Amino acid sequence: MDPLEQHYLDMTRRRFFGLAGKTLSAGLGAAAVASLMGRAASAYAGQPPTAAAGAAGPAVRGAVPLHVPAKAKRVIYMHMEGAPSQLDLFDYKPGLISRFNEDLPDSIRQGQRFTGMTSGQQRFPVAPSMFKFNRHENNQDGVHISELMPHTGGMAKELCFIHSMHTDAINHEPGITFLQTGNQQPGRPAFGSWMSYGLGTDNENLPAFVVLISQGFGNVQALSARFWGSGFLPSEHQGCRLRAGADPVLYLRDPSGVTRDDRRKMLDLVADLNEQENQRGMDPEIRARVAQYELAYRMQMSVPDLTDFSGESEETLAMYGPEVRKPGTFAANCLLARRLSERGVRFVQLYMRGWDAHNNLPKEIRLQSAAVDQPQAALIRDLKQRGLLDETLVLWAGEFGRTVYSQGTLSSDNYGRDHHPRCFTVWLAGGGIKPGITYGKTDDYSYNIVDKPVDVHDLHATMMRLLGMDHERLTYRHQGRDFRLTDVFGKLVPGIMA
Numbered sequence: 212m213d214p215l216e217q218h219y220l221d222m223t224r225r226r227f228f229g230l231a232g233k234t235l236s237a238g239l240g241a242a243a244v245a246s247l248m249g250r251a252a253s254a255y256a257g258q259p260p261t262a263a264a265g266a267a268g269p270a271v272r273g274a275v276p277l278h279v280p281a282k283a284k285r286v287i288y289m290h291m292e293g294a295p296s297q298l299d300l301f302d303y304k305p306g307l308i309s310r311f312n313e314d315l316p317d318s319i320r321q322g323q324r325f326t327g328m329t330s331g332q333q334r335f336p337v338a339p340s341m342f343k344f345n346r347h348e349n350n351q352d353g354v355h356i357s358e359l360m361p362h363t364g365g366m367a368k369e370l371c372f373i374h375s376m377h378t379d380a381i382n383h384e385p386g387i388t389f390l391q392t393g394n395q396q397p398g399r400p401a402f403g404s405w406m407s408y409g410l411g412t413d414n415e416n417l418p419a420f421v422v423l424i425s426q427g428f429g430n431v432q433a434l435s436a437r438f439w440g441s442g443f444l445p446s447e448h449q450g451c452r453l454r455a456g457a458d459p460v461l462y463l464r465d466p467s468g469v470t471r472d473d474r475r476k477m478l479d480l481v482a483d484l485n486e487q488e489n490q491r492g493m494d495p496e497i498r499a500r501v502a503q504y505e506l507a508y509r510m511q512m513s514v515p516d517l518t519d520f521s522g523e524s525e526e527t528l529a530m531y532g533p534e535v536r537k538p539g540t541f542a543a544n545c546l547l548a549r550r551l552s553e554r555g556v557r558f559v560q561l562y563m564r565g566w567d568a569h570n571n572l573p574k575e576i577r578l579q580s581a582a583v584d585q586p587q588a589a590l591i592r593d594l595k596q597r598g599l600l601d602e603t604l605v606l607w608a609g610e611f612g613r614t615v616y617s618q619g620t621l622s623s624d625n626y627g628r629d630h631h632p633r634c635f636t637v638w639l640a641g642g643g644i645k646p647g648i649t650y651g652k653t654d655d656y657s658y659n660i661v662d663k664p665v666d667v668h669d670l671h672a673t674m675m676r677l678l679g680m681d682h683e684r685l686t687y688r689h690q691g692r693d694f695r696l697t698d699v700f701g702k703l704v705p706g707i708m709a
Contacts (some may be wrong), residue, residue, distance in 0.1 A: 611632040
């Protein structure tokens with residue numbers, strides 16, 4: 212949409228608002244007006260805001276048709292920040308035991324780059340996993356999963372393991388940015404923001420995109436708010452971080468002495484002032500700001516109910532494990548993710564920090580795995596029991612993998628692993644995913660992919676298709692170009708789609 216078209220569209224919105232103001236009662240909230248404005252604008256443009264390439268403007272609830280039939284309605288994305296070792300969790304390589312402390316063959320490394328942390332090493336000794344792997348029944352020939360993840364292994368019939376993921380990023384910041392936004396450079400909208408923009412929300416009292424963060428036990432990387440930022444999309448599509456503690460959302464409570472009626476009057480006045488400013492400058496961010504004020508007002512009632520676990524049965528709480536009663540733990544956040552999903556939140560992002568094990572990996576991965584194993588398995592089981600799994604797409608991933616060679620000194624009971632973008636393992640479950648399968652394969656060293664490679668853009672494209680969106684058609688015009696989550700890349704992975 213060129214600037215002249217946008218100008219005429221905004222003028223039409225302004226005229227509509229002026230006409231509507233003569234008939235609407237004074238008590239009508241700004242959110243209802245914003246909704247009417249959005250629908251009128253869609254009618255003027257001849258298409259809903261996200262229906263085709265080049266469309267612009269915020270998604271309107273109920274006004275955006277899907278490109279294809281959807282298999283899922285929402286996403287829960289568990290990101291293991293720091294990159295867990297696929298060799299010690301999911302990519303079973305028993306043949307490495309006989310190669311302990313051997314140099315990684317040049318034929319395997321193939322001249323691939325190292326990070327600066329190991330580029331100066333004189334040797335690159337092979338470090339087999341010291342953990343036992345157990346075979347679990349799935350819908351193929353079984354799958355081997357580390358003893359560190361027994362609860363997750365118990366859900367193997369619901370999970371799709373992709374062993375052939377790869378990425379272009381070799382360091383954490385660009386790696387996480389790539390998984391979240393489809394680009395290594397900052398400034399693009401997060402995956403959850405694209406979902407909010409494309410699909411809108413099923414609950415007007417909660418954000419469409421919510422972020423939950425848990426602190427782990429190992430080395431933690433910086434966690435930037437831009438990982439859940441809306442980039443060039445309207446700011447109403449950015450993720451809303453829920454904090455642990457008495458105030459899950461800062462500044463949501465009314466100040467002392469201010470009643471809810473006082474807050475309502477204040478918001479109505481602010482909406483009037485913002486509309487006056489909008490008529491002068493026609494800045495779309497003004498409308499986004501009004502929408503955010505209205506959402507915050509509604510969240511005052513919905514968030515306390517959301518975060519109150521007192522209505523959960525003892526059986527449910529026990530299923531998530533002993534940490535579930537501690538706000539901010541991964542167990543509590545997994546249960547909160549289920550509660551958000553059943554309330555219609557479109558995209559729930561969980562971050563579990565502490566997986567960056569360059570040294571002392573065995574100790575750290577034991578602690579990290581113990582913190583996530585039971586809760587993440589309980590989340591899958593809980594969703595399934597409640598009939599939500601079929602329409603919820605669950606993703607578990609880090610930003611890249613870990614090397615087969617040890618970083619630093621290798622001993623029989625200790626080793627570290629460096630970053631490895633060439634291959635890593637993620638798993639998915641739920642809406643539209645083939646349950647109980649493994650996809651792709653790595654070589655005997657878990658160093659290179661030998662079958663069915665999947666890159667980040669392919670993963671995004673496939674997930675979007677399962678949500679009813681064509682990744683090539685969900686675009687946003689910015690600075691004269693139509694942008695999309697997958698940029699100019701991405702292909703579907705039919706082998707993991709039911």
